[in-house]
Amino acid sequence: MSLIKVKNLKVHFPIRGGFFNGVVDNVRAVDGVSFEIQPGETFGLVGESGSGKSTTGRAIIGLEKVTSGEITFEGHDVTSHKDRKEIDYDQDVQMIFQDSFSSLNPRKRIESIIAEPLKNFENLTPEQEKIKVLQLMKIVGLSPDALYKYPHQFSGGQRQRIGIARAVATNPKLVIADEPVSALDLSVQAQVLNFMKKIQRNMGVSYLFISHDLGVVRHMCDRIAIMNRGQIVEIGSREDIYKHPKHLYTQRLLAAIPSTRVADRDKDRERRQKIEKEYKEKQKDYYDKEGRAYPLVEVSKGHLVALPPKEALKYKDIKEEN
Amino acid sequence: MWKTILRRVLIMIPELIVLSILVFLLAKAMPGDPFSGSINPKTSPAQLHRLMAANGLFDPWYVQYWHWVVNLFHGKLGMSYEYQMPVINLIKQRGLNTLWLATFTMILTYAIGLPLGIFAGKHEGKWQDTIIRVFNYITMSVPFFVVLVIGIWIFGYALGWFPTSGSISPNANGMGETILSRLGHIILPGLLGALFGTVNIVQYLRSQVIDAKHSAFVKTAVAKGVPEKDIYRHHIFRNSLLPIAAFAGYSITGLLAGSIFTEMIFSYPGMGQLFLNAVNYRDYTVITTLVLLYGFLNLMGTLISDIVLSIVDPRIRVE
Amino acid sequence: MTESATKHETILTVKDLTTSFKINNKFYKAISDIDMKIKRDEILAIVGESGCGKSTLVNSIMGLQDPSETKITGEIDFEGQDLTKISEADYNKIRGAKIGMIFQDPxxxxxxxxxxxxxxxxxxxxxxxxxxxxxxxxxxxxxxxxxxxxxxxxxxxxxxxxxxxxxxxxxxxxxIACKPDFIIADEPTTALDVTIQAQILDLLKDIQKENHSSIILITHDLGVVAETADYVHVMYAGKIVEKGNVDQVFNNPQHPYTRSLLKSIPQVDSESDELYVIEGSVPSLQNMPATGDAFAPRIPWILASDHEENPSMHKLGHGHEVRCTCYQDFYFKEESDA
Known part of the structure; x- marks a missing residue:
């Protein structure tokens, strides 16, 4: 059974306007997103700004009101706040934010910041609590003398590690990481990513890894969904997405990543501009009149692409033959 | 943009209705009736009852409210119990005095506050800035009425430069003399009020200028090769003054509140003094009218600010 | 002027530049020992992590720092004028007209x-x-x-x-309004999406070719450098630690910092779960060592005797230069374990 299952999730924000300031339209921030995450897996949600990737993450943890759709966690419906309270959802699902500084209370010491979720969900004696906090700090490579310091006394990378320690304090089953390393320098980023991987190995946690950085996503994720305009346009294994991208938008996104292969740079640039040109010409084929992506079709096992109806037909035929 | 303004004005209508109902209910809740004080002591309770019925005092409240509103529009605000004259005339007279003082105070406030705020912001951290800030902190920490009392004592009594009460000298003849005498009476209260009013402007403008000075778009302007004085003129001043201009509407509220102190201490026959006296003498018709008027002016102030802001700031402007 | 003559014309020369900031009435060096040249028709990338001084360097060239808080020594030679010595009025004739600047957050x-x-x-x-x-x-x-x-x-x-x-x-x-010969781009694509980034970088490159101008490109993104730049200066803790053309720096990096940085990028084909991590952290402005190699504490397994007391630039030929002798004996820690 999958750990979490998101089915046709929609989060719409009303646009107010007109004379009486009524709702004239909706921003379809998330517009029918479906995916599953397996226990112990890292699932990547990739897209550009405004693609709806962060809103999806926030809706799953309950920070955003779900317009319609269904979220099931270990078989329980957790779409509404009431449903979530009936199981240990708030304990089992935690979040790491991009801006760790503003998510940490500046007036609290690290000890109480990390201990906060423990206090909320577990009955521990002060000694047990302290031991647990020290263990957590060790997991993310912080020395015990950091216990009594305040958030501003740490560097960006250290603060992000504190955020991770807090997120995994209650042994969650799923951690939603929203751009966890985007604000960090390369060398610090490597360290944070290593800790995230180590925690996964030791605790078996699943990650919903939300990022715009395709390089980091490739390193971290087992399966990846590409989001554009609130919808998933392609979903598949790391191999599927990076080696055999099928959707035009995925191809464009991949081609745009600057590479460190100096020798190939003219070739890369040519390819990128070719795809960009193709994207301009063929973009309309990949989206319907309302700018929505077409339904996902399975092109190979576990690899789903929002192909235009004409191309999708090919794959449907193959499937039926099988 | 006209749509925005019209919508904003329309929003004011329910606000005004709620305000007037509150004031009306306040008036109803006050003890006494409009006749007890003015009728012949020999009038029998039955006669009084009939008189009250004839004047609609036993109608349902909304009917009475409706009559009250209709009267309001006809300027029939009732009689002042204390001054024995129609409230409308009283307020016309006093309102004019307050208008003089408030306008003068406002002009002075901005005339002093704007240059000081800009100057302090421009010289952030230097001695000029320090002096202005020290002055600001002192003014902020001393209660307004203390400033007024000290001011009136030094410049009114000790030095005798300015009159200490009234709005106009009874000996003033002719247009020129009248205006001079009026000015003479408002200079000291206006100046002291302005001194106090500048504190917020200076503080706010200073931080606006400092923010603008360190903003990325000013860095862009420097990188464009724009000379410093032009950067101040075209980018820093403009951007920091716009919000101030927009807040001018809100300052009406502050002025009205301030005028109550000033007029009382300077025995200046304006609305503020009228209000305090009315409260003292339980002059209910005057109180309700003034509360309504103050409320109305407050709403107008916000309206003006909102409209100005929507005009000057393209980010708010709806296209 | 012939094509080849213009090609080698030096537009800007920086000599021994030091910029210090006043913190609590004491001056701290944000950048020092900066020597660099930029020629017509080339894109020079200055790459380094936050706090390495790359933005300070271009702000010093552009004269964008508050003079009461900053002390600048050395020379910035631009078209025969030393920018560290000219008046504000003369600077205004250069800024915007002869040097254009592009900022991070548009x-x-x-x-x-x-x-x-x-x-x-x-x-x-x-x-x-x-x-x-x-x-x-x-x-x-x-x-x-x-x-x-x-x-x-x-x-x-x-x-x-x-x-x-x-x-x-x-x-x-x-x-580019006044067709400057020289453009400074300070993290021009950091705030943008990756597809937009590609378009903006292409645009910059096209403009540079069309106007035969030069660009100093400040970035922390090694991919952007590899795709855009002709020459690269790598900065660490306020100093340039490696200079070379883009091929030399990416395919034959010499300084331990450059090598470590390149190694910590998540690699396409690498199956390894662990990313390479540089130990320790960047020293803050106040804690910058006065002498010695600032990167030495982050590679503690390299002997102190391999470093120089006052690290200087060493020429490796073909314009490739590296600071400090430690590059000769540097190896990655796990290489010795293996």
Whole structure:
């Protein structure tokens, strides 16, 4: 059974306007997103700004009101706040934010910041609590003398590690990481990513890894969904997405990543501009009149692409033959 | 943009209705009736009852409210119990005095506050800035009425430069003399009020200028090769003054509140003094009218600010 | 002037530049020992992590620092003038006209209350004697040049009405309005999406080729450097630690810092679960060591005797230079374990 299952999730924000300031339209921030995450897996949600990737993450943890759709966690419906309270959802699902500084209370010491979720969900004696906090700090490579310091006394990378320690304090089953390393320098980023991987190995946690950085996503994720305009346009294994991208938008996104292969740079640039040109010409084929992506079709096992109806037909035929 | 303004004005209508109902209910809740004080002591309770019925005092409240509103529009605000004259005339007279003082105070406030705020912001951290800030902190920490009392004592009594009460000298003849005498009476209260009013402007403008000075778009302007004085003129001043201009509407509220102190201490026959006296003498018709008027002016102030802001700031402007 | 003569013309020379900031009445060196040259027709990337001084360096060239808080020594030679010594009025004749600058965050770099055309026109008012009509025409021409689809419409808009990519195009239009020989781009694509980044970098490259100008590109993104730059300077803790052409730096990196940085990028083909981590952290301005190699504490397994007391640049031929002798004996820690 999958750990979490998101089915046709929609989060719409009303646009107010007109004379009486009524709702004239909706921003379809998330517009029918479906995916599953397996226990112990890292699932990547990739897209550009405004693609709806962060809103999806926030809706799953309950920070955003779900317009319609269904979220099931270990078989329980957790779409509404009431449903979530009936199981240990708030304990089992935690979040790491991009801006760790503003998510940490500046007036609290690290000890109480990390201990906060423990206090909320577990009955521990002060000694047990302290031991647990020290263990957590060790997991993310912080020395015990950091216990009594305040958030501003740490560097960006250290603060992000504190955020991770807090997120995994209650042994969650799923951690939603929203751009966890985007604000960090390369060398610090490597360290944070290593800790995230180590925690996964030791605790078996699943990650919903939300990022715009395709390089980091490739390193971290087992399966990846590409989001554009609130919808998933392609979903598949790391191999599927990076080696055999099928959707035009995925191809464009991949081609745009600057590479460190100096020798190939003219070739890369040519390819990128070719795809960009193709994207301009063929973009309309990949989206319907309302700018929505077409339904996902399975092109190979576990690899789903929002192909235009004409191309999708090919794959449907193959499937039926099988 | 006209749509925005019209919508904003329309929003004011329910606000005004709620305000007037509150004031009306306040008036109803006050003890006494409009006749007890003015009728012949020999009038029998039955006669009084009939008189009250004839004047609609036993109608349902909304009917009475409706009559009250209709009267309001006809300027029939009732009689002042204390001054024995129609409230409308009283307020016309006093309102004019307050208008003089408030306008003068406002002009002075901005005339002093704007240059000081800009100057302090421009010289952030230097001695000029320090002096202005020290002055600001002192003014902020001393209660307004203390400033007024000290001011009136030094410049009114000790030095005798300015009159200490009234709005106009009874000996003033002719247009020129009248205006001079009026000015003479408002200079000291206006100046002291302005001194106090500048504190917020200076503080706010200073931080606006400092923010603008360190903003990325000013860095862009420097990188464009724009000379410093032009950067101040075209980018820093403009951007920091716009919000101030927009807040001018809100300052009406502050002025009205301030005028109550000033007029009382300077025995200046304006609305503020009228209000305090009315409260003292339980002059209910005057109180309700003034509360309504103050409320109305407050709403107008916000309206003006909102409209100005929507005009000057393209980010708010709806296209 | 012949084509080859222009090709080698030096546009800017920086000699022994040091910039110090005042913190609590004490001056701390943010950058020091900076020697660099930029020639016509080349893109020089300055790469390093936050706090390495790369932005300080270009702000010093542009004269954008508050003089009461900053002390600059050394020489910045631009067209025969030493920029560290000229008056503010003379600087204003250079900024915007001969040196254009592009900033990281295009939204805050534009005045929110001014129309796009006014913001571009301002630079023309400062540096040309064009008539109002000529200026307006030039604004439309520039908007077209930076790839704005509907210049007339955009000219009348305000910054908040444009997308991030379009705003950055406006900032570029301002920078190139007076056809400067030299453009400084400070993290021009950091705030943008990756597809927009690619477009903006292409645009910069096209403009540079068309005008035969030079660009200093400040970035922390090694991919952007590899795709865009001709020459690279790597900075660490306020000093340039490695110089070379893009091929030398990426395919034959010498300084331990350059090598470590390249190693910590998540690699395409690497199956390894662990990314390479550089131990320790960047020293803060106040804790910068006065002598010795600033990177030494982060590679503690390298002997102290391998470092220089006062690390200097060593020429490796073909313009490749590296600071400190430690590069000769450097190895990665796990290489010795293996």
């Amino acid at each position: 939204l805050s770099a534009l005045n929110p209350l001014k129309r796009i055309e006014d913001q571009i026109e301002e630079v023309l008012i400062c540096h040309t004697d064009m008539s109002k009509q000529e200026r307006r025409a030039r604004v439309l021409e520039l908007l077209d040049q930076v790839g704005i689809v509907d210049p007339k419409r955009t000219a009348h808009q305000f910054p908040h009405q444009l997308s991030g990519g379009m705003r950055q195009r406006i900032v570029i239009a301002i920078a």
